[in-house]
Amino acid sequence: MNTLTLPSYAIHLGDLRESAGDWLRGRNYSKIAILVDENTAQHCLPVLLEKTGLENFHLIKIAAGEQHKNIETCQLIWRQMLAFGLDRRSLLLNLGGGVIGDMGGFCAATFKRGMDFVQAPTTLLSQVDASVGGKLGIDFMQVKNSIGVFQDPAAVFIDADFLKTLPYRELRSGFAEMLKHALIADAGQWQNLIQLENLAVPDWLPFILHSLRIKQGIVETDPFERGIRKALNFGHTIGHAIEGHALESEHPLLHGEAIAVGMIAESYLSHRKLGLPMRDVEAITAYLNRIYGTFQIEKSNYPAYFALMQQDKKNENGQILFSLIHPIGNAVVNVACNNEEIEAALDYCRTSGR
Ligand SMILES: NC(=O)c1ccc[n+]([C@@H]2O[C@H](COP(=O)([O-])OP(=O)(O)OC[C@H]3O[C@@H](n4cnc5c(N)ncnc54)[C@H](O)[C@@H]3O)[C@@H](O)[C@H]2O)c1
Ligand SMILES: [Zn+2]
Structure with missing residues (x-):
């Protein structure tokens, strides 16, 4: 069992038997509700119940998927919270991926001006990314995460068994x-x-712990994303554009799959703008290609990518700003790149085996 202690809460890594069970029993919550989606209800809830021995709880089950991360689903959740008679001394346990964590946390943080919630992330993405940083929220008017709050959970429990x-x-x-x-x-x-x-990794936990320490270090230095926290956007400026565009196509990409393409393109930009050696760019490209396979970028999509990049949150004064790397292991934020440079990066991606 490992514990990562943050200023206002702890992340417990390891078997839920040794973490969540005792933690829950040690707290005097008036009522406990568990939020799940249809997949985590099937695959994760039995594991949670078996490991923690939790018996008295209300279950709130919603449909799975990013398309349900919206205000309508929040209303459904709040309605059930009211119906179950939850109050400010109750607990909401979010059991699922980033959608459940972000939306459940948002519902709890706003219910009666805020009640406790804990995160039990069940995807690798939510374990390494969404469980640190206090960002909660939902999508609104087709803009991702456009409504939300910063609020820390009472605790986070990460059990790599869920990844099975x-x-x-x-x-x-x-x-x-x-x-x-x-x-x-x-x-x-x-x-x-x-x-x-x-990715047939027998034990993900040490990797998750390492990753969390990195994110924690960055978030602690810059909780409200004024400076170095932007480093976490590496691969995301071009990646988000590719993800957004692919969403409309017959072959939508998962977030991380698009970010992998984005990291190739932005490694190339790191070479152009900061002098990251080309052999590093090639090593990054080779590994990402190996894990993520080929994703065909079409030149005809460039205008659409540019239009999407123009809307990037990090932009200032109409300039597209990137978070790049040089050397590997060090981020440089707020690097403005012009269209010719970005196009060269997309060309590199297109011709590097993808
Ligand atoms: N708050 C943050 O800092 C932060 C950071 C990164 C991402 N996010 C958000 O997280 C969301 C993406 O998270 P995600 O990738 O976890 O998506 P997700 O919650 O949609 O989960 C992905 C899919 O896996 C299923 N699933 C989850 N756990 C499972 C398990 N153990 N076994 C079988 N199926 C399982 C889910 O039902 C879903 O179908 C996005 O909405 C994103 O905005 C938030
Ligand atoms: Zn991301």
């Missing part, structure tokens, strides 16, 4: 954030990760 039922593509998607953490902050960990020839 996670579909491979979802696992791989979360792995991209883990690679990103290494690329922006820890060259040694990057070297360790690229030793993994595939």
Whole structure:
């Protein structure tokens, strides 16, 4: 059992038997509700109940998927919270991926001006990314995470056993954030990760812990994203554009799959703008291609990518700003790149085996 102690809460890593069970019994919550989606109800709830012995709780079950991360689903959740008679001394336990964590946390943080919630993330993405940083929220008017709050959970419980039922593509998607953490902050960990020839990892926990420490360090230095926290956007400026565009196509990409393409393009930009050696760009490209396979970028999509990048949250004064790396393990934020440079990066991606 490992515990990562943050200023206002702790992240407990390891078997839920040793963490969540005692923690829950030690608190005097008036009522406990568990929020699940249809998949985590099937795959994760039995594991949670068996490991924690939790018996008296209300279950709130919603449909799975990002398309349900909206105000209508929040209303459904709040309605059930009211119907169950939850009050400010109750607890909401969010059991699921980032959608459940973000939306459940938002519902709890706003219910009667705020009640406790805990996160039990069940995807690799939510374990390494969504469980630190206090960002909660929902999508609104087709804009991702446009309504939300910053609020810390009472605790986070990470049990890698949940990953056993996670579909491979979802696992791989979360792995991209883990690679990103290494690329922006820890060259040694990057070297360790690229030793993994595939994702049949017997024990994810040490990797998750390492990744969380990196994110925690960054978030603690800059909780409200005024400076260095932007480093976490490496791969995301071009990645989000590719993700957004693919969403409308017949072959939508998962977030991490798009970020993998984005990291290739932005490594190339790191070469152009900061002098990251080309051999590093090529090593990054080779590993990402190996894990994520080929995604065909079409030149005809460039205008759509540019239109999407123009809307990036980080932009200032109409300039597209990037978070890049140089050397590997060090991030440089607020690097303005012009259209010719971005196009060259997309061209590199298009011709580098993708
Ligand atoms: N708050 C943050 O800092 C932060 C950071 C990164 C991402 N996010 C948010 O997280 C969301 C993406 O998270 P996600 O990738 O976890 O998506 P998700 O919650 O939609 O989960 C992905 C899929 O896996 C299923 N699933 C989850 N756990 C499972 C398990 N153990 N076994 C089988 N199936 C399982 C889910 O039902 C879903 O179908 C996005 O909405 C994103 O905005 C938030
Ligand atoms: Zn991401």
